[in-house]
Amino acid sequence: MDDRDGVRGPVVRRGMTDWQFDVPTSGSKRLRPDARYMDALTSQGYGFEVAIADLVDNSIDAGAQDVVVHFLRDGDHLVSLLVVDDGAGMDESALDVAMTVGGRRDYAADALGMFGTGLKSASLSHATALTVVTKTKRSRPIGRRWRMEQARTDFLCDIVEPDYAQTLLDRYADRPITWQGTVVRWDGVKDFPKHGDLGQTDRYLHRVIDKLGLHLGLYLHRFLARPDFNITIAVEDVRSGVVYMEYGVEPLDPFGYPMPGRPGYPREFRANLGDVGELPLAAHIWPAKSSMPEYRAHGSVLERQGFYFYRNDRLVQAGGWNGFRQPEQHFSLARVAIDLPVHSGDLFRLTVKKAGVETAPIFAVAVEESADGDGRAFVDYLGDAEGAYREARKRAGVERKPVIPPGMGFEPALRKAMDAELPFVEGEEPVSIRWRFIDADTFFELDREDHVIYLNQQYRPTLLGGRPGGLNDLPLLKALLYLLLHKVFESEMQGPRERDNLALWQSILVAAAKSEMGLIES
Structure with a gap:
C-alpha cells in the first residue's frame, strides 16, 4: 500500500489467490436430529382452529365430501378429538410419507397442502399423541401413531394394530366413511379442561366450537358453498353413545353482503406484476353498520379491512394491507379479493400455517398503479370506500327502531x-x-x-x-x-x-x- 500521495492502493490478501469455487469433501456422516427438533416443529404458534383447518385441508385434497370434527367425552371429561373424512385414504407408503417428520410428497397444482409439515406440527402442537388410521378402496386398514415423548427421543413411529384400525374405521361406517377414508385422532389434547366439572366442560365446548365453526366457515367458505361438501362438528359421550351436539358448519363469505355499500361495486382492478402477468383485484365496499356475521365475525375493524388472499379457493389471509398502506377506521368497509396465481415465484410467500401471505415490495407498487376497465385508479376505490364510511357516520344520528323479523314465506x-x-x-x-x-x-x-x-x-x-x-x-x-x-x-x-x-x-x-x-x- 502506498499512501505517499494520499492514495490508497488495492489490498492483496495473501494466501487467497488460489480460491476454489467448489468445496472439496472427504465423505459423509449421518447426523440425527436433536431431540429439540420436535419442540421446534410444534412451537410454530398454531392456534386450535388453524390446526383443525389444516387437517380439513388434507381431507379436501383427498377428495372428501363429508368431514366430521368429533369431540369425544367421558362424562365430565373430554378424552379425544378426531377428524374423520370419506376421502380417498392412503396406502402404506403414502401414510409413511405423511407421518414422516419432514416427509414431502408431490402436490397437485390445485392442492391445499404445500409444505408437508401440517399434519405433524399442527397435531403435536395441541396433542401428546397423533394417530392416523386410513383405508383406500383397494388396501387394508392401516395406522401409524406418533407419541410426543417418543418422537423427542428416537423418532420411532408406532404401527397401529390392524384390528384396531379396522375397528376405528368401522366406528364411522356411513358417518361419513363408506368404502374408504381417514381418521386423525388426537389424544392428550392440551387445551381440554383437566379437572373441570360438567359446567366447565360444556362452557369450553360451546366457546371452542363457536370459534371453530366461524374459522372453518370463513377460511373454507368457497368449499362449503358447494353442494357436495360438508363439515360437521359433533360431541359424543363414549360410554352412552349420546350425541350432545351436532351441527353443520355454514359458509361465512367475507364478501356476502346483500347490497354493496356504494353503487357500481364490486369493481375489478388489474395489477401488473411483470413476468407473472396481470393480477385481478376484486374491490368491494361493504354496506355501513352491517351486523351480519360475514362482516363482524372475525377480527377488529382494523384487522378486517384490506386484502383477502385465496389460494386454490382456500382463504389464506383475511384482511390486512401487506405494506400497501396502514389500516385506518375510515377504510373499514374496504375489502379486496385476490386469487393468488399458481406460479408467482417469490412475489407471494404463504406462511406454513396458511394464515397469512408475505408479499414482495413490487406488489404494493403494482396495486397503487392498478386501474379498472374504465381507467379508474385504485386510489379512487379507496376514496369511494372512505366516502361510504363518512356518509354513514353523518347518518349515525338516525337510529332505526327494532322491528319484528321476517320469517317463513320470505326468500x-x-x-x-x-x-x-x-x-x-x-x-x-x-x-x-x-x-x-x-x-x-x-x-x-x-x-x-x-x-x-x-x-x-x-x-x-x-x-x-x-x-x-x-x-x-x-x-x-x-x-x-x-x-x-x-x-x-x-x-x-x-x-x-x-x-x-x-x-x-x-x-x-x-x-x-x-x-x-x-x-x-x-
Missing part, C-alpha cells in the same frame, strides 16, 4: 338484506306470510296473535304471470307488504289512524290486483 336473500338494514326485536315470533282463499274484496288478512299475513290466493296466478309459485315467491310484493304492515304486529292497540291506513291499503291493493286481472277498465 332467504330477502331476509338477509333486511337483517343487514334493520335491527330485530329479540325473542319475538317472526312475521310469516302465506296464501289462502279469502273474500275477493280483500287483498290481505292479518293474524296479529300468530304474526301471519295472509294473501288472497285468487290473485296469486295473475301476480305470478305464468311463473311457478312456491313458498318464497313474489319477494318484491312481500317486501313491500312487510314494510307497510310490520308495525301492526309491534303495537298492542289499533288506533283510528292505523285502522284507516289498513282500509286505505286494502282498497288500493284490491283495485290494483283487479286491474292486473283485467276486471277493472281504465
Whole structure:
C-alpha cells in the first residue's frame, strides 16, 4: 500500500489467490436430529382452529365430501378429538410419507397442502399423541401413531394394530366413511379442561366450537358453498353413545353482503406484476353498520379491512394491507379479493400455517398503479370506500327502531338484506306470510296473535304471470307488504289512524290486483 500521495492502493490478501469455487469433501456422516427438533416443529404458534383447518385441508385434497370434527367425552371429561373424512385414504407408503417428520410428497397444482409439515406440527402442537388410521378402496386398514415423548427421543413411529384400525374405521361406517377414508385422532389434547366439572366442560365446548365453526366457515367458505361438501362438528359421550351436539358448519363469505355499500361495486382492478402477468383485484365496499356475521365475525375493524388472499379457493389471509398502506377506521368497509396465481415465484410467500401471505415490495407498487376497465385508479376505490364510511357516520344520528323479523314465506336473500338494514326485536315470533282463499274484496288478512299475513290466493296466478309459485315467491310484493304492515304486529292497540291506513291499503291493493286481472277498465 502506498499512501505517499494520499492514495490508497488495492489490498492483496495473501494466501487467497488460489480460491476454489467448489468445496472439496472427504465423505459423509449421518447426523440425527436433536431431540429439540420436535419442540421446534410444534412451537410454530398454531392456534386450535388453524390446526383443525389444516387437517380439513388434507381431507379436501383427498377428495372428501363429508368431514366430521368429533369431540369425544367421558362424562365430565373430554378424552379425544378426531377428524374423520370419506376421502380417498392412503396406502402404506403414502401414510409413511405423511407421518414422516419432514416427509414431502408431490402436490397437485390445485392442492391445499404445500409444505408437508401440517399434519405433524399442527397435531403435536395441541396433542401428546397423533394417530392416523386410513383405508383406500383397494388396501387394508392401516395406522401409524406418533407419541410426543417418543418422537423427542428416537423418532420411532408406532404401527397401529390392524384390528384396531379396522375397528376405528368401522366406528364411522356411513358417518361419513363408506368404502374408504381417514381418521386423525388426537389424544392428550392440551387445551381440554383437566379437572373441570360438567359446567366447565360444556362452557369450553360451546366457546371452542363457536370459534371453530366461524374459522372453518370463513377460511373454507368457497368449499362449503358447494353442494357436495360438508363439515360437521359433533360431541359424543363414549360410554352412552349420546350425541350432545351436532351441527353443520355454514359458509361465512367475507364478501356476502346483500347490497354493496356504494353503487357500481364490486369493481375489478388489474395489477401488473411483470413476468407473472396481470393480477385481478376484486374491490368491494361493504354496506355501513352491517351486523351480519360475514362482516363482524372475525377480527377488529382494523384487522378486517384490506386484502383477502385465496389460494386454490382456500382463504389464506383475511384482511390486512401487506405494506400497501396502514389500516385506518375510515377504510373499514374496504375489502379486496385476490386469487393468488399458481406460479408467482417469490412475489407471494404463504406462511406454513396458511394464515397469512408475505408479499414482495413490487406488489404494493403494482396495486397503487392498478386501474379498472374504465381507467379508474385504485386510489379512487379507496376514496369511494372512505366516502361510504363518512356518509354513514353523518347518518349515525338516525337510529332505526327494532322491528319484528321476517320469517317463513320470505326468500332467504330477502331476509338477509333486511337483517343487514334493520335491527330485530329479540325473542319475538317472526312475521310469516302465506296464501289462502279469502273474500275477493280483500287483498290481505292479518293474524296479529300468530304474526301471519295472509294473501288472497285468487290473485296469486295473475301476480305470478305464468311463473311457478312456491313458498318464497313474489319477494318484491312481500317486501313491500312487510314494510307497510310490520308495525301492526309491534303495537298492542289499533288506533283510528292505523285502522284507516289498513282500509286505505286494502282498497288500493284490491283495485290494483283487479286491474292486473283485467276486471277493472281504465
